[in-house]
Amino acid sequence: MTDLRGDVFRTIDPERPGSTSEEVISQLREMIHRGELRPGDRLPPERDLAKILGVSRPTLRAGIRSLAAVGVLQSRQGAGTFVVKSDGPPALDSSPLRLMASLHGFTSAEMFEARQSLEMAVAGLAAARATSDHMASLSEEIAGMFASLDDPEQFLVHDMRFHQAVAAASGNRILTSLMNMVATILFDVRRKTVKHATDLKESAEMHRQVYRAIRERNPEAARIAMRDHLMLAQRAQESERISEVEDGLERAG
Amino acid sequence: MTDLRGDVFRTIDPERPGSTSEEVISQLREMIHRGELRPGDRLPPERDLAKILGVSRPTLRAGIRSLAAVGVLQSRQGAGTFVVKSDGPPALDSSPLRLMASLHGFTSAEMFEARQSLEMAVAGLAAARATSDHMASLSEEIAGMFASLDDPEQFLVHDMRFHQAVAAASGNRILTSLMNMVATILFDVRRKTVKHATDLKESAEMHRQVYRAIRERNPEAARIAMRDHLMLAQRAQESERISEVEDGLERAG
DNA sequence: TTCGACGATATGGTTAGAACATATTTGAGA
DNA sequence: TCTCAAATATGTTCTAACCATATCGTCGAA
Numbered sequence: 001m002t003d004l005r006g007d008v009f010r011t012i013d014p015e016r017p018g019s020t021s022e023e024v025i026s027q028l029r030e031m032i033h034r035g036e037l038r039p040g041d042r043l044p045p046e047r048d049l050a051k052i053l054g055v056s057r058p059t060l061r062a063g064i065r066s067l068a069a070v071g072v073l074q075s076r077q078g079a080g081t082f083v084v085k086s087d088g089p090p091a092l093d094s095s096p097l098r099l100m101a102s103l104h105g106f107t108s109a110e111m112f113e114a115r116q117s118l119e120m121a122v123a124g125l126a127a128a129r130a131t132s133d134h135m136a137s138l139s140e141e142i143a144g145m146f147a148s149l150d151d152p153e154q155f156l157v158h159d160m161r162f163h164q165a166v167a168a169a170s171g172n173r174i175l176t177s178l179m180n181m182v183a184t185i186l187f188d189v190r191r192k193t194v195k196h197a198t199d200l201k202e203s204a205e206m207h208r209q210v211y212r213a214i215r216e217r218n219p220e221a222a223r224i225a226m227r228d229h230l231m232l233a234q235r236a237q238e239s240e241r242i243s244e245v246e247d248g249l250e251r252a253g
Numbered sequence: 254m255t256d257l258r259g260d261v262f263r264t265i266d267p268e269r270p271g272s273t274s275e276e277v278i279s280q281l282r283e284m285i286h287r288g289e290l291r292p293g294d295r296l297p298p299e300r301d302l303a304k305i306l307g308v309s310r311p312t313l314r315a316g317i318r319s320l321a322a323v324g325v326l327q328s329r330q331g332a333g334t335f336v337v338k339s340d341g342p343p344a345l346d347s348s349p350l351r352l353m354a355s356l357h358g359f360t361s362a363e364m365f366e367a368r369q370s371l372e373m374a375v376a377g378l379a380a381a382r383a384t385s386d387h388m389a390s391l392s393e394e395i396a397g398m399f400a401s402l403d404d405p406e407q408f409l410v411h412d413m414r415f416h417q418a419v420a421a422a423s424g425n426r427i428l429t430s431l432m433n434m435v436a437t438i439l440f441d442v443r444r445k446t447v448k449h450a451t452d453l454k455e456s457a458e459m460h461r462q463v464y465r466a467i468r469e470r471n472p473e474a475a476r477i478a479m480r481d482h483l484m485l486a487q488r489a490q491e492s493e494r495i496s497e498v499e500d501g502l503e504r505a506g
Numbered sequence: 507t508t509c510g511a512c513g514a515t516a517t518g519g520t521t522a523g524a525a526c527a528t529a530t531t532t533g534a535g536a
Numbered sequence: 537t538c539t540c541a542a543a544t545a546t547g548t549t550c551t552a553a554c555c556a557t558a559t560c561g562t563c564g565a566a
Contacts (some may be wrong), residue, residue, distance in 0.1 A: 019519065029348070034356045045546055056521045058311060061547090065315055069322035070349040072356070077547040078529030083356070090353045095282070096323040097427070100343045102286045103325070103336070106427060114427035117374035125370070174350070174359060174367035178431050272548070298517055314518090330518045331558030416544045509566080520555070531544070536537100 020055055024063030027053065032072065032083070039085035043073070046081070069093075089168065092177045094184040102183070108238075111186060116230045118179040119163065120223045126169035127214045127222035134169035138211045145204040149220060155200050158189070162207055166226075169214065192239070199236070206232060273308055277316030280306065285325065285336070292338035294332070296326070299334070319375045322346075347437040354438070361491075364439060369483045371432040372416065373476045379422035380467045380475040387422035391464045394418060398457040408442065408453050415460055419479075422467065443490065452489070459485060 031037045043049060043064075050060040064081055067073040075081045101111065105165040126134070144158035163183070167176040206229040213221035271279070284290045296302060296317075303313040317334055320326040324346040328334040354364065379387070397411035416436070420429040459482040466474035 021519080029352065032352055035355070039356050047546080058522090059520060062314070062318055062519090065318050067324035067352075070317035070352065071344070072349070074353045075547060076529075077527065078545070079283070080529090080546065090357045092349055092353060093323070094327070096345055096349075097430075099282065099285055099320075099323070100345060100430065101326045101427075102288070103292050104343045104426065110425055110427055113378075113425055117371075117378070117425075117428055118431075121370035121374060121481065125366075172363055172366055172370075174354075174363055174435065175370055177350075177353065178367070178371075180432075184428065274548080300517085311551090312549060314549090328518060329557065329558075331516075333558090465523065510564090512561105512563085514559105514561085516557100516559075518555105518557080521553085523552095524550085526549070527547085528546100529546080531542105532566100533542085534540090536539080 020057050021062040021066075024053060024055060024060055025066050028063060028067055028073075037083050039083050041083045043081040043083075088164075089173055089176050089180070092181050096182045097181055098185055108186075111182060112230070112234045115179070115182045115186060116227060116234075118182060119166070119230060120173070120226050122167050122170040122175050122179055123210060123214065123222040123226040124176070124219040125172055126166050127217055127219040129171045130169035130214050134165065135215055137165040138162060138169070138214065142204065142208050142211050145200075145207060149200045149204065152200065154206075159203070159207070160187075162211075165176060166210070166214070190233075203229070204232070274312050274315040274319075277306060277308060277313055278319050281316060281320055281326075287354060290336050291335050294336045296334040296336075323349075341417075342426050342429050342433070345434050348436045351438055352435055361439075362487075365483070365487045368435045368439060369480060369487075370431070371428060371435060372419070372483060373479050375420050375423040375425070375428050375432055375462060376467065376475040376479040377472040378425055378428070380470055380472040382424050383422035383467050388468055390418040391415060391422070391467065394465050395457065395461050398453075398460060400456065402453045405453065406428065408457075412456070412460070413440075415464075419463070419467070456482070456486070484488050 044052065044223075045162055046057055046060055046064070050057040053060060053071050064073055064075065068075060068081075070126055071091065072084060073081055074084050100106070130138070141158045141162035145162070148154035148158060163179075170176065206225065209225040210222055211231060213219075227237070281290070290296075297305065299310055299313055299317070301383075306313060317326055317328065317331045321328060321334075323346065325337060326334055327337050353359070383391070394411045394415040398408055398415070401407035401411060414423075420432055423429065459478065462478040463475055463482060466478050
């Protein structure tokens with residue numbers, strides 16, 4: 001959370017193409033691309049930055065807001081505006097996808113399928129690349145699942161962490177981000193349905209299949225195991241609570 | 254582009270959690286989720302809508318701007334603010350991913366791999382589902398490639414359209430959107446390198462392999478063919494112009 | 507009558523200045 | 537040295553006005 005030297009900002013040329021606030025966005029974006037703004041950095045106060053860039057404060061705020069909307073900046077009243085720094089893997093905001101889903105009537109089946117494809121891809125990569133550390137994490141979550149067969153809430157925690165661990169083992173942060181984007185949208189639904197789950201043991205067993213395939217460095221088997229696991233999960237969810245699934249897709253925001 | 258009846262908007266309760274502008278965003282988002290705002294709709298003028306929602310115009314504008322940043326709304330000076338209506342498949346803005354790439358130092362290899370995984374998934378689905386119309390489109394673009402072996406620019410057009418057609422044939426708009434998101438980032442680089450391409454014929458041939466696999470309804474073959482095609486493309490690009498690739502990743506915004 | 511140009515109106519974009527709310531820092535007092 | 541309250545820093549919202557552009561209607565010319 002280091003402060004910035006003031007001299008990296010340049011005054012905006014009012015005759016550049018695009019509107020003034022667009023120009024503010026470009027300016028900030030390019031500073032990020034050039035590495036002058038790094039995760040955790042704090043921007044100068046709005047009043048100062050507006051002067052430096054040569055625009056009014058509302059215009060500057062408009063630019064900041066646009067970048068905040070896509071998850072790059074974060075403003076905290078009284079504290080300042082910061083470049084987002086995530087602890088875990090980089091996270092893309094899923095609300096744009098949610099809105100697109102509503103606008104274009106994406107079905108939950110389509111959403112499930114997208115998740116399945118992404119998870120299969122990630123599982124395949126993980127089988128090829130997982131380090132022993134990754135293997136250990138996976139194993140740990142599997143153990144956690146078997147230890148919480150009678151506690152659906154707890155089971156779900158290990159379930160999600162397992163999928164995160166597989167994604168981490170894949171070594172591809174982009175696919176991981178996209179996967180999380182889709183998974184997030186399906187999450188609320190999942191949390192609701194998990195209470196009614198009757199076959200946690202079978203689910204844990206299928207996770208173990210995925211783990212074994214990864215451990216044996218067999219990408220194709222990992223893909224298949226992941227596919228089967230998610231197919232079962234989808235069927236369970238759909239058969240139990242169609243209405244809530246639809247609800248989740250429509251309402252979540 | 255129908256105008257909205259004014260009575261679908263509700264006044265905002267200032268005591269709700271979150272800031273006022275957050276509340277505006279939620280309000281608009283929920284109207285989209287509920288289907289009260291549909292693609293192409295025009296929002297009431299800012300001055301009116303601000304009164305209706307019971308907030309000031311700058312606050313309303315802040316909300317609009319946030320939704321515009323994620324590609325859901327679009328404001329046109331003098332005309333109005335509209336819910337985005339895309340002609341083709343729904344498009345997710347790729348700039349958030351670009352920024353994440355810069356912030357977290359995603360490598361171009363990682364980006365390529367993500368694209369490859371997505372395209373393989375999509376090709377596999379296309380092989381299972383493509384209609385005869387889809388087949389025709391694919392075939393047409395293949396023909397276009399062979400017809401423009403001596404015109405790299407034109408070849409690239411058919412190349413991209415082929416990939417779009419495969420995505421369309423997959424029937425999954427979410428995967429298509431994600432694929433395009435990644436592909437868009439790699440596009441500028443591709444356009445630069447295509448001029449130096451020496452093996453357009455080989456590339457066209459590989460596309461044809463993908464097409465044949467889809468036509469024969471062989472998902473696994475389609476995946477393999479797509480993988481080989483993209484691997485070759487990546488190698489060609491990397492070997493020719495490493496510097497420009499890096500440039501593209503850093504600068505594009 | 508039809509078509510084009512011009513101007514009026516509608517609408518988003520920008521600026522200014524002030525008041526407000528919350529987070530952080532400072533300093534006084536125990 | 538620690539704790540808590542006041543002061544300061546900083547983002548948030550509001551009011552009011554003016555600018556820039558798009559749209560649409562009207563008027564005039566062909």
